[in-house]
Amino acid sequence: MVLMLKFFSEDEFIQILRKHGYKATPQRLTIFEVLKSKDHPSAEEIYEAIKKRFPSISLTTIYQTLHLFSELGIINELGFSDNRSRFDTNTNPHINVICPVCGKISDLEDELVVELWDSLEKKLGKKPIKHRFDVYAICDTCENKIQAGRVRIEVKNI
DSSP states (O other), X not given: OOOOOSSOOHHHXXXXXXXXXXXXXXXXXXXXXXXXXXXXXXXXXXXXXXXXXXXXXXXXXXXXXXXXXXXXXXXXEEOOTTSOOXXXXXXXXXXXXXXXXXXXXXXXXXXXXXXXXXXXHHHHTSOOSOOOEEEEOOOHHHHHHHHTTSSOOOOOOO
């Protein structure tokens, strides 16, 4: 069975940074907290959430920090064809269910995904470094709007 942490605690996060020679700065801790509190945010959403607390922080710093977190295995970067990445704190094997209408991303965790992951590891003879499973399905909110005739289906660039 694959052993991964779904969400790192703040202490685990700080230990990972220090283990790799990085400081746990207030900005990094705040970005980490925003990542945990929002569902698959973009760098721009994180920037908007923390710019009042850190007025001198730049969007470039946010991107650099997110890329560092991704390199350290703390988050997964989900790149899309519109060149806008979203960030996922769930590092367990799971399926990203993406609404092609509004762009909402939900995590679907199922024992079948874990079994598939374990099977892949056995067939490869090694542990994969990263994973990403995406499924596109209209979310309940958009489905209700479509049924009520309040929204026309416009599939986002995915």
